[in-house]
Each structure stands twice: as C-alpha cells, then as structure tokens.
Amino acid sequence: MTGHRHAALLLLAVLAAWSLLLGLALWQLRLNDEQAGKVVVLFPPAWDAQTHFERTLRAGGLVVGQAPLANLWVVYSEQAGFVGRLKDQGAWIAFQPAPFAIVTLGGCFSGPGALPPSFLKTRRLSGDRP
Amino acid sequence: MQQSNAPWRTPALIIVAGCLIALLTFGVRAGFGLFLEPMSQDQGWGREVFAFAIALQNLLWGLGQPFAGALADRYGSGRVLALGGLFYGLGVWLMAHAATPWQLQLSAGVLVGLGLAGASFAIALAAMSRAVSEERRSWVLGIGTAAGSLGQFLMVPLGQAFLAAYGWSTALTLLGCGVLLVIPLAGVLKGRAVAGGATSATTREQTLGEALREASGHGGYWYLTSGFFVCGFHVAFIATHLPAYLVDNGIAASTAAWALALVGLFNVIGSYSAGVLGGRYSKKYLLSSLYLTRAVVIAVFVLAPLSTVSVYLFAAAMGLLWLSTVPLTSGLVAQIFGPRYMATLFGIVFLSHQLGAFLGVWLGGYLFDNTGSYALVWWISVALGITSAILHWPIDERRVPRLANAAP
Numbered sequence: 001m002t003g004h005r006h007a008a009l010l011l012l013a014v015l016a017a018w019s020l021l022l023g024l025a026l027w028q029l030r031l032n033d034e035q036a037g038k039v040v041v042l043f044p045p046a047w048d049a050q051t052h053f054e055r056t057l058r059a060g061g062l063v064v065g066q067a068p069l070a071n072l073w074v075v076y077s078e079q080a081g082f083v084g085r086l087k088d089q090g091a092w093i094a095f096q097p098a099p100f101a102i103v104t105l106g107g108c109f110s111g112p113g114a115l116p117p118s119f120l121k122t123r124r125l126s127g128d129r130p
Numbered sequence: 131m132q133q134s135n136a137p138w139r140t141p142a143l144i145i146v147a148g149c150l151i152a153l154l155t156f157g158v159r160a161g162f163g164l165f166l167e168p169m170s171q172d173q174g175w176g177r178e179v180f181a182f183a184i185a186l187q188n189l190l191w192g193l194g195q196p197f198a199g200a201l202a203d204r205y206g207s208g209r210v211l212a213l214g215g216l217f218y219g220l221g222v223w224l225m226a227h228a229a230t231p232w233q234l235q236l237s238a239g240v241l242v243g244l245g246l247a248g249a250s251f252a253i254a255l256a257a258m259s260r261a262v263s264e265e266r267r268s269w270v271l272g273i274g275t276a277a278g279s280l281g282q283f284l285m286v287p288l289g290q291a292f293l294a295a296y297g298w299s300t301a302l303t304l305l306g307c308g309v310l311l312v313i314p315l316a317g318v319l320k321g322r323a324v325a326g327g328a329t330s331a332t333t334r335e336q337t338l339g340e341a342l343r344e345a346s347g348h349g350g351y352w353y354l355t356s357g358f359f360v361c362g363f364h365v366a367f368i369a370t371h372l373p374a375y376l377v378d379n380g381i382a383a384s385t386a387a388w389a390l391a392l393v394g395l396f397n398v399i400g401s402y403s404a405g406v407l408g409g410r411y412s413k414k415y416l417l418s419s420l421y422l423t424r425a426v427v428i429a430v431f432v433l434a435p436l437s438t439v440s441v442y443l444f445a446a447a448m449g450l451l452w453l454s455t456v457p458l459t460s461g462l463v464a465q466i467f468g469p470r471y472m473a474t475l476f477g478i479v480f481l482s483h484q485l486g487a488f489l490g491v492w493l494g495g496y497l498f499d500n501t502g503s504y505a506l507v508w509w510i511s512v513a514l515g516i517t518s519a520i521l522h523w524p525i526d527e528r529r530v531p532r533l534a535n536a537a538p
Contacts, residue, residue, distance in 0.1 A: 025291035
C-alpha cells in the first residue's frame with residue numbers, strides 16, 4: 001500500500017460492493033405494474049422536471065414530492081395499474097417510498113444515528129436563535 | 131515496532147483488513163437509529179427502551195475501550211478484534227430477536243457495546259499503525275479513520291434499504307452477519323506488538339503498568355485527553371441536536387437531513403486529509419488549528435442569518451473537521467509513547483471522548499428544555515473549541531526519553 005492511488009482503489013472496491021448490495025435490496029423493493037398508491041418513480045435523467053410532471057399526470061397520478069435525486073419523484077394514484085402506466089410513459093422503475101426517505105447519519109461516536117421524522121415534527125417552532 | 135507477522139500478512143493486506151473492520155463496525159452502528167421506530171412500534175415499547183439500550187451501548191463502549199486496548203496490547207489485536215466482532219455480531223443478531231426490553235438492553239446495549247470496544251477502530255488503528263514505518267503512520271491512521279467515516283456514510287442508506295426490503299428483524303440479522311465478517315478479517319491483524327528495530331532494548335522491558343505511569347506523568351497526554359473530550363462534545367451535540375435546531379428555526383427537515391449527510395461525506399475527505407497532513411506537519415498545531423476553526427465555524431454559523439446555503443456551508447466545514455481529530459490524536463499518542471501500548475493509551479483518550487459525547491447530547495437536551503433554546507450550548511461549544519485549541523498548543527510532541535534515548 002503505497003499511497004493515494006491504493007486508497008482510491010480500496011474506495012472503488014468498497015463502493016462497488018456497496019452498490020451491489022444496495023441494488024439487490026432495491027430490486028426486492030421494485031413494484032409490479034398492477035400496484036398503485038404512493039410510489040417513488042425513476043424517470044430518465046435527461047428529462048426535465050416539467051416532463052416528469054406531465055408524464056405522471058398522463059399516467060393518472062399526481063406528484064407528491066421530490067426524492068433525493070432530480071429524476072426521482074414521489075407520485076401518487078389510487079387507480080390500479082399506476083406503476084404500469086408510469087412505465088408506459090417512459091418511467092424506468094418504481095419502488096416503495098420507504099428506502100428513499102432522506103436519512104441522517106450517525107454522529108461520530110454518539111447516540112442513535114437517525115432521528116425519526118416524527119421527532120423533528122414534534123419540536124416546537126420557536127425563535128431559537130442565539 | 132512490528133507485529134509478529136506471517137509472510138502473507140503484508141502491510142497492504144493489514145491496512146485493507148483494518149479499513150474494512152473500521153468500515154463495518156462504525157457503519158453498522160450508525161444505522162441503529164433507523165430501527166428505533168419500527169422496533170418500538172412492533173414491540174409496543176416506548177422510545178426510552180431503545181434509547182436506553184443505545185445509551186448503555188455507548189457507555190460500555192467507552193468504558194470498555196481502555197480494557198479492550200490493554201487486552202489487545204497484551205494478547206494481540208487479532209484476538210480482541212475477533213472476540214469483539216463475535217460479541218458485536220451476536221448482539222446485533224440477538225437484537226433482531228429481542229422480544230422484551232431487557233433482551234434488547236442485553237443485546238443492543240451490553241453485547242454490542244462490549245463488541246464495539248473490542249472490534250472498533252481504536253484497536254484496528256493501533257494494529258494498522260504497527261504495520262508501517264513511522265513516516266507512513268499518520269497516513270495509515272487517516273485512511274483507517276476515513277474508512278470508518280465512509281462506513282457511517284454508506285451503511286445508513288444500506289440499512290434503510292434492508293429495513294424496507296426485508297423488515298427490521300431480517301435487516302438486523304443481515305447486518306449482524308455483516309459484522310461477523312470482522313472475525314476472519316481479524317485473522318489478518320493477528321499478532322501482538324513486539325519490540326523491533328532500534329527501540330527493542332528499551333521497549334521490550336516496558337510493562338503495561340509502566341506505560342500507564344509514563345503516560346500519566348506526561349502533561350501532553352492529559353492535554354490530549356482533555357482536548358478529545360471537546361471533540362466528543364461537539365460532534366455528539368451537533369449530530370443529535372442540529373436537525374431539531376434547524377427545524378425549530380424554520381429550515382426544512384430534508385435540508386437538516388442533507389446537512390448531516392454532507393457532514394458524513396466531507397468527514398471522509400477530512401479524515402483522510404488530516405492523516406496526510408499529520409505526516410507532514412506538527413500534529414499538535416494541526417489539532418489546535420482544527421479546534422480553533424471549529425469554534426470559528428460554529429460562531430459564524432450561529433451569528434450569520436440562517437439559510438439553506440449557510441446550513442450546507444456549515445455542514446461541509448464541520449464535516450471536514452469532524453473525525454479529522456482522530457488520526458492526529460491517535461497519531462500523537464503513537465508518536466510520543468510509541469505504538470506498543472497505543473491501543474490502551476488511545477483507549478483511555480477515547481473514553482474521554484465518549485464522556486464528552488454523553489455530555490454534549492445530554493446538556494443539549496437539558497439546556498434546551500430549561501431555556502427553550504440551543505443558544506447557550508452553541509456558545510459553550512465555541513468556548514470549548516477555543517479551550518481545546520489552547521490545550522493542544524503546549525503539548526510536547528517529542529518522543530518520550532525512553533524512546534528518544536533508544537533511537538539511533
């Protein structure tokens with residue numbers, strides 16, 4: 001191990017293994033064409049936000065919010081076959097929303113790594129500036 | 131100072147194994163918070179059950195670290211890492227099957243806490259540092275710390291994907307199996323520190339008790355220990371309370387979450403860079419500068435108008451300064467006292483860090499509840515940063531006379 005190049009190679013190897021494991025878990029979470037409700041949908045990255053909105057509307061759904069990536073959206077429809085219609089409109093794949101909630105990281109050596117969203121919601125809004 | 135190695139245990143292999151151990155052990159625990167809600171809901175527990183188990187885990191990790199370090203220095207890093215990995219993996223696996231609060235506290239609290247003490251990066255870093263020459267040591271400590279930081283960054287989304295795909299029990303089982311990989315990896319770090327090279331004559335004679343007496347009689351060791359307390363205070367307070375502080379002040383929760391993600395990402399860069407810089411420049415001055423910069427960054431953050439941009443800038447800056455203290459602090463321990471009893475001596479310094487972390491989390495909540503604001507804790511953090519910068523400045527970072535006299 002002689003330097004930065006080896007560190008970079010180790011990083012790439014770790015990222016490759018991580019991507020594989022994450023990919024396998026996400027593959028388990030893909031939704032079939034018949035499913036409806038709130039889903040996270042991945043559109044081609046070259047499309048702009050307006051196209052994402054239009055394609056979702058054409059599939060009979062509504063955009064509920066944006067996920068961490070620009071081409072990843074949380075969309076909603078109660079009509080069965082929503083996922084299939086999204087794919088007909090050019091979407092690549094749809095997932096359950098759960099794994100795409102933006103998570104917090106564990107702090108150094110401290111306590112629980114993620115604060116549940118409900119914890120944040122319960123904090124009172126106050127003028128808490130020093 | 132070398133480990134007693136078989137020929138196949140090359141420094142490169144030892145570094146890779148040490149990095150993977152740091153990545154796994156640091157990473158898996160970073161995602162425990164994800165399990166708070168699903169476990170508590172499914173089992174019908176109040177959140178204090180889970181929170182107490184994690185608090186117990188952190189306490190035992192901190193208290194156990196010096197003892198695990200002493201065992202590693204006495205019987206070999208590989209054995210302690212393997213035993214720690216077994217405890218940790220077993221703890222996570224039992225956590226997946228915990229049906230009562232005391233079972234959770236035994237698994238997630240006691241077993242994982244003791245496992246972390248045995249298998250965490252403090253032991254791995256000591257073993258890695260012995261595998262290379264003194265000139266490469268700081269870099270090795272940097273890459274080991276960066277690997278742990280990377281684990282925090284990568285394992286949380288992976289844990290969340292596992293949680294969503296397989297449910298909390300299976301997700302924990304999978305993570306527990308991942309932790310068990312520490313056991314074969316520990317085989318690479320097998321071997322106890324033995325004297326070698328120019329320092330053999332004197333180092334061979336030193337016992338653990340003598341090493342402890344030597345360190346306790348060195349003012350720099352106390353300064354380092356006190357300074358690392360501040361590191362724990364800062365990072366634990368910010369990691370735990372920053373999201374709530376931001377949401378309280380009208381910043382979106384997603385921005386708060388992204389801010390911590392940015393801290394994690396820049397932490398990898400900061401840790402690695404600190405290791406590289408520590409090999410070229412004075413570690414004590416780097417540490418002083420680092421703590422002073424933390425104080426300035428926090429002061430500017432609380433004084434400047436709060437916005438999404440200011441939050442992201444703060445997160446990136448704090449990320450760079452986050453675990454960058456570790457390669458420099460552990461590197462100073464090895465530099466001053468030699469690597470022979472580094473696991474023990476750094477374990478004691480680390481205990482101080484954990485006490486600071488406990489106080490940072492607790493005081494943040496306590497003062498918020500009593501004053502309705504985080505203002506006081508932010509300014510305490512600034513004062514502590516300045517204090518730590520001052521504490522590191524006078525450290526005598528030359529090797530102790532025992533090592534200096536033995537040098538060629």
